[in-house]
Amino acid sequence: MVKATDPNQVIVTSGLTKVFPNGLRAVDALDLSVSSGEIFGLLGPNGAGKTTTVGMLTSRVIPTSGGASIAGVDVVAHSTLAKQLIGVVPQTNTLDRSLTVFENLYYHGRYYGMRSSDARAAAEETLRRFKLIDRADADVNQLSGGMAQRLMIARSILHKPQILFLDEPTAGLDPQSRLALWEILSTLHESGQTIFMTTHYMEEADQLCDRVAIMDHGKILALDTAARLKRSVEADTEIRVSVEEDLEALAVHLKTFDGVSSSQVLDGAVLIALRGRTALVPRIVDFVETGGFTLNDLSVSEPTLETVFIKLTGKELRD
Amino acid sequence: MTDTTLAQLRPARDASLSAFRAMLLRDVAVLRSNLYSFILRTVMQPLLFVFVFTYVFPKIGQGIGGAQGQATFSSLLVPGVVAIACIFQGIQAVMLPLVQEFGYTREIEDRVMAPLPVWGVAVEKLLAGALQGLLAAAIVFPLATFIPATPVHLQISWPELLTFLPLATLLGASLGLAIGTRVKPQQVTLVFSVVIIPVTFLGATYYPWAALDPIPWLKWAVLINPLVYMSEAFRAALTPQLPHMPVPAIYAAMIGSIALLGWIGIDGFKKRVTT
Numbered sequence: 008m009v010k011a012t013d014p015n016q017v018i019v020t021s022g023l024t025k026v027f028p029n030g031l032r033a034v035d036a037l038d039l040s041v042s043s044g045e046i047f048g049l050l051g052p053n054g055a056g057k058t059t060t061v062g063m064l065t066s067r068v069i070p071t072s073g074g075a076s077i078a079g080v081d082v083v084a085h086s087t088l089a090k091q092l093i094g095v096v097p098q099t100n101t102l103d104r105s106l107t108v109f110e111n112l113y114y115h116g117r118y119y120g121m122r123s124s125d126a127r128a129a130a131e132e133t134l135r136r137f138k139l140i141d142r143a144d145a146d147v148n149q150l151s152g153g154m155a156q157r158l159m160i161a162r163s164i165l166h167k168p169q170i171l172f173l174d175e176p177t178a179g180l181d182p183q184s185r186l187a188l189w190e191i192l193s194t195l196h197e198s199g200q201t202i203f204m205t206t207h208y209m210e211e212a213d214q215l216c217d218r219v220a221i222m223d224h225g226k227i228l229a230l231d232t233a234a235r236l237k238r239s240v241e242a243d244t245e246i247r248v249s250v251e252e253d254l255e256a257l258a259v260h261l262k263t264f265d266g267v268s269s270s271q272v273l274d275g276a277v278l279i280a281l282r283g284r285t286a287l288v289p290r291i292v293d294f295v296e297t298g299g300f301t302l303n304d305l306s307v308s309e310p311t312l313e314t315v316f317i318k319l320t321g322k323e324l325r326d
Numbered sequence: 327m328t329d330t331t332l333a334q335l336r337p338a339r340d341a342s343l344s345a346f347r348a349m350l351l352r353d354v355a356v357l358r359s360n361l362y363s364f365i366l367r368t369v370m371q372p373l374l375f376v377f378v379f380t381y382v383f384p385k386i387g388q389g390i391g392g393a394q395g396q397a398t399f400s401s402l403l404v405p406g407v408v409a410i411a412c413i414f415q416g417i418q419a420v421m422l423p424l425v426q427e428f429g430y431t432r433e434i435e436d437r438v439m440a441p442l443p444v445w446g447v448a449v450e451k452l453l454a455g456a457l458q459g460l461l462a463a464a465i466v467f468p469l470a471t472f473i474p475a476t477p478v479h480l481q482i483s484w485p486e487l488l489t490f491l492p493l494a495t496l497l498g499a500s501l502g503l504a505i506g507t508r509v510k511p512q513q514v515t516l517v518f519s520v521v522i523i524p525v526t527f528l529g530a531t532y533y534p535w536a537a538l539d540p541i542p543w544l545k546w547a548v549l550i551n552p553l554v555y556m557s558e559a560f561r562a563a564l565t566p567q568l569p570h571m572p573v574p575a576i577y578a579a580m581i582g583s584i585a586l587l588g589w590i591g592i593d594g595f596k597k598r599v600t601t
Contacts, residue, residue, distance in 0.1 A: 027601070065439065066600075067438075067439075068600065069600060069601070087341055087342055087441050087442060087443060088338055088341075090439060090440065090441040091336065091441045093439075097435055101431070101434075102433060104431055105359075105360075105433075106355075106356070110352075111436075114348060114355075117344075117348035118344075118348045118440035119345070120336055120341055120344040120348075120441070162436065
């Protein structure tokens with residue numbers, strides 16, 4: 008059984024591993040600990056093992072080896088206890104289509120042992136809080152994507168879980184709904200809710216999470232605050248240059264420029280990371296034009312978690 | 327924090343029981359709000375069957391087995407029709423929703439995440455399906471009794487009826503769970519033609535099992551069909567004067583089938599929701 012050394016650690020995993028019957032090692036010896044009150048983000052591309060990790064932490068995926076505990080309760084051995092401590096928002100809309108908006112919350116409360124009057128009161132209060140009260144009697148099939156997502160979150164916290172798990176909470180939402188959702192998560196965070204979320208949007212991890220674990224091929228490659236992760240790339244500027252001609256050749260040339268810490272071809276452009284040399288831009292333009300290249304596009308930005316991911320894996324986060 | 331957390335946790339047994347109860351309440355609520363469609367889907371097939379074979383046929387002089395045979399036929403159809411109602415609830419209340427929930431909507435997710443073991447959710451499905459089967463049997467029974475143009479002779483044997491009824495409804499639900507957890511949505515129409523239709527046509531519903539004597543191979547082959555035992559059970563309970571299997575054999579076969587199909591269904595359910 009996996010034990011937390013510090014009682015403040017509400018999620019602890021040790022050597023958590025899942026190998027699927029087809030031989031895929033989806034999660035490979037994961038050691039994690041998440042503290043109470045923290046928003047913890049698992050950032051990685053599709054197929055990195057994020058959902059499998061959430062699956063194991065929420066008793067849906069049985070680990071091949073290693074273990075996980077939630078607030079000191081072993082998830083595998085005592086799943087019925089562990090399930091009382093968690094709320095889960097899965098990737099897809101899993102609202103109960105046979106029930107109304109209100110009933111989705113009411114019966115959820117009943118599943119967790121609330122008395123009828125308590126479940127009713129909790130459902131009403133939560134609907135108010137999530138601005139869904141005027142939809143209480145609506146069919147859940149009539150909700151927009153953003154509203155359905157809000158109801159799923161409302162449902163997942165109705166029984167006051169210690170830890171809220173969200174798997175790709177904003178995948179497929181329009182930008183406005185995404186912002187609204189970030190606001191909800193921030194408010195929950197302020198009220199002390201521990202949140203464990205997965206995402207493949209670096210802005211989401213950057214904006215919301217206290218700590219971010221970058222995951223690929225079932226392993227954690229880096230784990231820190233977003234700010235420190237970005238500092239770890241040892242660059243403060245990122246330049247993307249796109250030309251008609253041979254990108255590899257251009258990448259090699261640009262690498263020799265002063266202050267350039269890395270230069271590589273990615274997604275039809277050369278990506279350069281450098282430190283303190285924004286003045287390099289005119290020189291690059293000059294070099295590209297005199298060197299016989301045709302400049303298509305050039306952009307300058309600050310390093311993001313994407314930069315960190317690229318540095319760690321040599322590929323982009325996006326699919 | 328961990329200690330207080332553990333103190334707040336309800337023991338697994340208590341949590342599981344209250345979750346189980348709440349899921350039954352949910353299913354009853356859903357049934358109540360769909361009561362009209364429930365009645366329609368339950369009544370339609372038996373109603374037409376009883377109407378055509380035991381009302382229309384005698385009236386137009388196309389009776390099965392002459393006037394004497396017709397009277398017997400009406401009586402012997404009652405148990406068969408009640409058995410069909412039970413098995414159809416297994417299909418409609420358990421199998422079809424499960425196929426949809428596993429295949430498209432995943433809406434069972436919230437119940438799977440509730441604090442009870444996954445097998446508990448499957449057992450709740452069985453029980454809810456069986457309850458709907460009971461209701462269906464109660465609706466269909468009067469139809470089969472009062473519609474026929476020729477008199478129906480029932481000699482209700484209560485001990486058998488009160489034990490066979492829950493067993494038959496559970497058996498129907500177990501069949502629904504076993505199929506529902508192992509079938510993809512695109513295979514549903516195939517299941518209807520390859521499983522459901524043969525099961526209902528060869529389920530000793532329109533004739534007693536013993537009447538298959540002239541076709542020995544079929545008589546033994548249909549024993550893999552759970553509906554045979556359900557029909558024979560209701561025959562033993564409602565029309566014991568007509569030929570039926572020995573009562574102990576029916577009990578054994580029904581309990582055995584529930585155990586087997588129930589196990590296949592619960593195991594299939596666990597495999598569908600955990601990996």
